[in-house]
Amino acid sequence: MAGLQSLMAERGLLQIMATHSPLSARLAEEAGFDGLWASGFELSALYGLADVSLITMTQHLEMLRAIAARSSLPIVADIDTGFGNAVNLVHAVREYERAGAACVVIEDKSFPKVTSLVADGRQDLLRIEEFQGKIEAACASRQSEDFLIVARVEALIAGLGQAEALKRAEAYVEAGADMILIHSKQKTPEEIEAFIAAWSGAVPLVLVPTAYPEMTVERMRATGKVGMAIWGNHTVRAVVTAIQDVYRRILAEGGIQEVDKDIVPVGEIFRLQDMDEVKDIERRFLR
Numbered sequence: 001m002a003g004l005q006s007l008m009a010e011r012g013l014l015q016i017m018a019t020h021s022p023l024s025a026r027l028a029e030e031a032g033f034d035g036l037w038a039s040g041f042e043l044s045a046l047y048g049l050a051d052v053s054l055i056t057m058t059q060h061l062e063m064l065r066a067i068a069a070r071s072s073l074p075i076v077a078d079i080d081t082g083f084g085n086a087v088n089l090v091h092a093v094r095e096y097e098r099a100g101a102a103c104v105v106i107e108d109k110s111f112p113k114v115t116s117l118v119a120d121g122r123q124d125l126l127r128i129e130e131f132q133g134k135i136e137a138a139c140a141s142r143q144s145e146d147f148l149i150v151a152r153v154e155a156l157i158a159g160l161g162q163a164e165a166l167k168r169a170e171a172y173v174e175a176g177a178d179m180i181l182i183h184s185k186q187k188t189p190e191e192i193e194a195f196i197a198a199w200s201g202a203v204p205l206v207l208v209p210t211a212y213p214e215m216t217v218e219r220m221r222a223t224g225k226v227g228m229a230i231w232g233n234h235t236v237r238a239v240v241t242a243i244q245d246v247y248r249r250i251l252a253e254g255g256i257q258e259v260d261k262d263i264v265p266v267g268e269i270f271r272l273q274d275m276d277e278v279k280d281i282e283r284r285f286l287r
């Protein structure tokens with residue numbers, strides 16, 4: 001599998017789709033995305049839980065391994081705060097690299113964290129030096145240079161302003177980060193565009209434009225400084241939209257007779273489960 005650096009060199013901006021399951025990963029690959037975002041928010045939602053460090057590393061890793069087994073796309077692993085301090089992070093980096101991730105994204109919040117996009121969420125950041133230590137530890141504990149360490153700057157989310165965000169991003173690059181994920185929850189792209197304009201371009205940026213959807217692929221490409229766009233929670237939101245609609249209709253329409261034509265046939269699920277291969281194995285080897 002090509003590393004993310006070489007994919008970026010070849011394709012420019014990579015589009016990375018959120019995933020919470022092997023099934024959604026497979027659909028993202030078939031749709032043509034460049035990579036997968038193993039999102040903590042999506043997996044938390046799958047468990048019906050808030051994204052506040054309740055999901056354990058083991059749960060997240062287990063899902064990532066299952067995803068890696070069913071998709072050949074590079075996986076960008078959202079490891080939140082790294083599950084603790086530099087000691088926990090070293091262990092996490094080793095485990096995620098071994099599990100088949102292409103990259104880890106580590107955010108500069110304290111553990112336990114609060115999800116970034118919620119209004120009035122508690123957003124406590126680590127001291128810059130402490131997070132630099134974590135980034136250095138992460139870089140020192142990877143096996144391959146192709147395994148990217150992405151530092152996620154939450155200063156804008158915490159309302160600390162551009163100067164603090166830039167100071168942190170520069171400090172994290174100095175500590176060895178391969179890319180900077182700069183996150184914002186403003187409803188329009190201006191805050192992020194101001195950051196991008198001020199960014200030296202020492203390493204490429206990663207954006208998660210969930211809160212500011214007018215930030216199109218074209219607009220990100222035009223900056224020349226964005227290496228990855230993460231569509232952060234569009235899989236779980238699409239799933240919830242579809243489920244709510246079908247459930248409502250089955251009750252309102254008195255059965256499944258109307259929705260049947262509007263949802264994929266069972267055969268499509270068989271295809272995604274590789275049932276043809278199962279039949280082939282049975283034909284050849286069951287005696």
Ligand code: SPV
Nearest residue numbers: 039040041042078116232
């Ligand atoms: C996630 O998808 O888990 C993220 C992105 O970290 S966000 O929830 O928008 O902060």
Ligand code: MG
Nearest residue numbers: 039040041078
């Ligand atoms: Mg997350």
